[in-house]
Amino acid sequence: MNEHPLWLVEDPGAATVAWPAVPRNRAVSPVPGFPEPTADDLDDVTFRTAVDEISARVAEALEAVATREEAVQVIRTETTAWARERLTGGIVISPRTHARLVRAVEDERYGLGALEPLIADPAVQNIDINGCRETWITYADGSKVRGPAVAGSDEELVQRIRMWGIHGGQTSREFSTATPLLNAALKERVRLAAVMAVTPRPHVSIRCHRHVDVTLADLVGLGTLDPGLAAFLAAAVRARKDILVAGSVNAGKTTLLRALAAEIDPDERIATLESEYELYLDQLPHRHRDVVAIESRQANSEGHGEITLDAAIKHSLRLNPVRIIVGEVRADEAWSMLQAMNSGQEGSLCTIHANSAEEVFPRLLMLCRSGGLALSSEDIHGMVGMAVDFVVHMRRDARTNRRYVSEVLEVLPPADTPMPARNHVYRPGGPDGRAVPATSPQCIDELVAAGFDPALLWRAS
Structure with missing residues (x-):
């Protein structure tokens, strides 16, 4: 009996190769006919170099294959x-490294290269890259660990980012010294932000969207809100109330927006408008059967072809949507959104950056004026009071990385002051500041008609 067991690596179309079994990170005695082996794993730099070499060797052959399955066979043979x-x-x-190389070359051709295994991991939330060899991975529980190198040099990293930006999403995004800031939504349901030229090294941040097909009931299970608040928000959507979801960066605004949208009748025509695709409602036909998904577009190198979010909102109204959903209001499109909410698209939704529910109103004022809108503060506040029905504020606990709803404001037209009147339906309560009932909204009858049980608010009295 051979004292050196062999692993067999089968490669269709090629001879079977027998590899000596090498315990991980430990050398063994030479096997007759084979040279003395090294440890079975390549270090990051050597592994990346190997991937680049094999990718170059198969590039021409892959142009002739018809399917991805055929491509994988070509990659296996060349590996x-x-x-x-x-x-x-x-x-x-080793067979383990052989399989990793095949998968890595496949990922280079059809995915995001070394990032693909991380994006496929449901526990990974964010990936931050500082130059070619420094990667940080943040998990859903808030833990942060060092990740693998993603390129052999900063120049190679820039080329990869450029390729992702051009081919990954629906609309091409330029990334160069002339346009050193990149924001793009990729087909893997991730959002990419990158910068070069104005920083010493290229930097990339990738946000992985894990809760795409999500409901309010799912968020109750995750601890984002309690069943009573979930019932309240569901009724508000069914009653066609216009809702702004506010919060800081990474607070869970987009996830809550998707869950609210899940309460919309599947046959209602929806227009989603985003700077970069993040909602993906058009990819959930079991929840939304009639969706127009629009993404803004930057100008080309000659300065032509730009489609702003403001222009997209205005044009979307001609496409007969029953509701509009704006992924995030960041600039002067705020005024067009408010006008749409106040002129027939009742029950529309959007998100906005704000550190509290009360901060939404000066924030909207600033955004409306950012485009040179020649209206007084009173006029803008008046429009907000007429257009918006509720502000739902999200918070993230930095210690635990848990997201939760902290407060809900009912928004009413201005009364005694130029600012919109506010009714604190849910306030922060308890040591963690989660939303608890505080009072009944003025529109309670409409919510009851939409299926809400007012007894869920009684403990506020």
Whole structure:
């Protein structure tokens, strides 16, 4: 019996190669006919170099294949040939590393390269890259660990970012010294932000959207809100109330927006408008069967072809939506959104950055004026009071990374002051500041008609 067990790596179309079994990170005695093996894993830099070499070798052959399955067979064959060549230098590539190389080359061709396994991990929330060899991974529980190198040099990293920005999403995004800031939504349901030229090294941040097909009931299970508040918000959507979801960066605003949208009748025509796709409601036909998804577009290198979010909102109204959903209001499109909410698209939704529910009103004032809108503060506040029905504020606990609703304001037209009148339906309560009932909204009858049980608010009295 052979004292050196062999692993067999089958490669269709090629001879079977027998690799000596090498315990991980430990050398063994030479096997007759084979050179002395090294540890079975390549370090990050060597692994990336190997991926680049194999990718270059298969590039021409892959142009002729018709399917991804055929491409994988080509990659396996070439990886086996590459590994056999390493034998002459005394390097034995284990089956584990062989499989990793095949997958990595496939990911380079069809995905995001070294990032693909991270994006496929449901526990990964954010990936931050500082130059080619420094990667940080943040998980859903808030833990942060060092990740693998994603490129052999900063120049290579820039090329990869450029490729992702051009081919990953629906609308091409330029990334160059002339346009050093990139924001893009990629087909893997991730959002990418990158910067170069104005920083010493290129930087990339990737947000992984894990809760795309999500409901209010799901968020109750995650601890984002309690069943009573979930019932309240569901009734508000069914009663066609216009809702702004506010919160800081990474507070869970988009996830809550998707859950609110899940309460909309599947046959209602919805227009979603975003700077970069993040909602993906058009990819959930079991929840939304009639969706117009619009993404803004930057100008080309000649300065032509730009489609702003403001222009997209205005044009969307000609496409007969029953509701409009704006992924995030960041600039002068705020006024067009308010006008749409106040002129027939009742029950519309959007998100906005704000550190509290009360901060939404000066924030909207500033955004409306950012485009040179020649209206007084009183006029803008008056429009907000007529257009918006509720502000729902989200918070993130930095210690636990948990997201939750902290307060809900009912918004009413201005009364005694130029600002819109506010009714604190839910206030922060308890040590963690989660939303608890405080009073009944003026529109309670409409919510009851939409199925809300007012007894869920009685403990506020």
